[in-house]
Amino acid sequence: ETGVTQSPTHLIKTRGQQVTLRCSSQSGHNTVSWYQQALGQGPQFIFQYYREEENGRGNFPPRFSGLQFPNYSSELNVNALELDDSALYLCASRSLAGGATGELFFGEGSRLTVL
């Protein structure tokens, strides 16, 4: 039990649509990051938020965007969905006590299928 919850757990969209994925982390976890995990691959870093501002981004296009809210929740938005966006999307938070480079606490993920 990591204390990080994600919704929805599964969803199906069609190409060109938009999707919003949600994450709620523990109190005191002021850093949240999102990862994309394609089938058979390791997670790939999308971006990270600290105190509601993006402070790091991976190699993903601008149609991937996010928000972090003061209540330790966050969102990942993906516009103009493409077939290759089909993946498991993982939210992860990091506690203040763990420091800037400490362990991540992952949610169970949202599995997105784009048809």
Place this chain on the structure above:
Amino acid sequence: SQQGEEDPQALSIQEGENATMNCSYKTSINNLQWYRQNSGRGLVHLILIRSNEREKHSGRLRVTLDTSKKSSSLLITASRAADTASYFCATVLTGANSKLTFGKGITLSVRP
């Protein structure tokens, strides 16, 4: 791009045996972490080793780090069927924004 590369890609052992998994990386790191994932679910943190550490233990887990060879190994002793999962090494690079860079993972099967 993958910073960490795990080896082997798949490992099948008998319950009670030890499992050794290796990870190599390319650039200077702040720390290296190992995670476990059951059947495409969320990842669970196992152990973190800092760049100035050479070995750490946690229960049945032992991790080593050789910064000169840019490699790490994870040893699971006295494996159990419940250890069946995918294992990933992830690095936090020196001076990076603290993101984790994962390898492709190792699939461990422990036969009862």
